[in-house]
Amino acid sequence: MKLHHIPTEDSPELAVTPQNESDLYLLSKTIKVNDIIASVTTRKVQATESKSVRKTLYLKLKVMQIAYKQQDMELVITGKVTEGKEDVSVGQTHTIHIYVYHKVTVTKQQWYKADVDEVISYADAARNAQQAAILLTRDGVGRFAFTEENQFMNVERVERAIPQKNAFNQSKIQSAQGSFLLQVIVFLQQKLTVKIKTLVVMGQSDILEHFKSFDLKSITCEIQYHTTKELTFSKAFASIQEQGNDELFQEFKKRLELNAKWFCATDCLKCANQNLAAISDLLMLKSEVSGNNRDQIEQIMQQVKQTKDIKVQIIADNTDLGQKLKNFGGMICLVKYDVYLDVEDTKAGQEFQEWEKFDEIEAEM
Known part of the structure; x- marks a missing residue:
């Protein structure tokens, strides 16, 4: 998140530019109905009696509805125009689409410190x-x-x-x-x-x-x-991750074959919530980080950053290792000792009996 302005008592505006999908998701949670948002947008205006044109405008809206479209990586905000322009009157309904690298300003009647701190933490990721x-x-x-x-x-x-x-x-x-x-x-x-x-x-x-x-x-x-x-930077960076993933996969495979204790799928999250200190390593698909358990995973990641004792790797879905992880519910973790989950009294695996799933995929590739 690129941070342009932090809300103060004299100037209660948050001005940011989202840099990735996670930033858009954070904004979808931060912006509420009745907030005032401002951004560059386009709108059809009447050019002549018979012709309308699409014009670029900077508008302020009082939010009526907000929707986050993860697949399209856009934030769709509908509201009433609060400051009229030459071609747009106050009170008219308009929809603003916020994408990555699209600056937006958010004004609230009251900012809670926790909300501001969360936005700053996303900006501090780069710092x-x-x-x-x-x-x-x-x-x-x-x-x-x-x-x-x-x-x-x-x-x-x-x-x-x-x-x-x-x-x-x-x-x-x-x-x-x-x-x-x-x-x-x-x-x-x-x-x-x-x-x-x-x-x-x-x-x-x-x-x-x-x-x-x-x-x-x-x-x-x-x-x-x-x-x-x-x-391109994204493809070059992905090639580094692919190489690192292969080394990580071989290391993980060796430890599992030596009868390391493990959980997979959402049992990893249950273990983290119940006894985070027991986890030594965690592999997780990127789609899981932004999936249905997103809020829970974000809380766990914040705790992981504080402990610094757990090795976490986020794996892209379209990599070889990502395809292998899908057979295990999108995530797998190693634990240091026996852990019994409160739900269904599940115990970490003593032996890795299902590694052939990985081997079958490896043979096909």
Whole structure:
């Protein structure tokens, strides 16, 4: 969540720009009926007696209805216009659609501290992140983001014009790419706070080698390199997760085959609610994090952050490991000792008898 303004007694407005699906979901819980919201929107207005046109406007609405469409990643807010424009009168009904990277201002008669703190905590995710990544491309574009829990936030861009390649300008291109990489290093010096422990530099092998040739002593955090041909940050970042997932899967598989105690599906949530300290590792599909048990999972994640003793991995559904996890209800956890759940007196598995489900899928792929 990008935070522009925090509510105060003198100015009771919250101004934010959602950066991902989780931010939209938080806004859907924060905005209530009778709140005032303001944002850029479009509306059909009468241009002539016989013709109407769609016009971009900045409108304020008193909220009548709010709906969150997770699949479409949009917040649909219907209300009465409170400030009229040239083409829109006060009291008319209008619907504003809020998407990712769409700024919105929310005004309430009374803000509760817990609501404000929750929004700030989402904004602080980027401020308090301990990892970052940057994708470098040959055409002089760098895409940078802070990362946390297998997600990236607030993608920013640094770029420099690179000449088009021809038979006579190879030295010009190399010089321009060198200037671009120096610009990237200065950019990283400004972005990488002392909190950042690891920077992942992504790109094709030649540009990574070129980057390594510079003096990088000014970047004090650990630098990891990931070779990829992907040109978008989301795909390059996903390729890192896929590689990490394979290593994680092999480690998890070995421990389960050594008769580690475990729960799967919603029994993981029951165990977390009853005895969170018993859990050592938790694998969970991303769709579960944003699914029916979302609020419960968010509460558990907040507790996990405080304890720092539990290793949690959120796995994308479309990865190999994600497909395997679906056979276990979308999540599986290892526990350190016997746990008996209050509901149905379920005990953690003593032996992992169903691993063939994973092996069957592995053989098919």
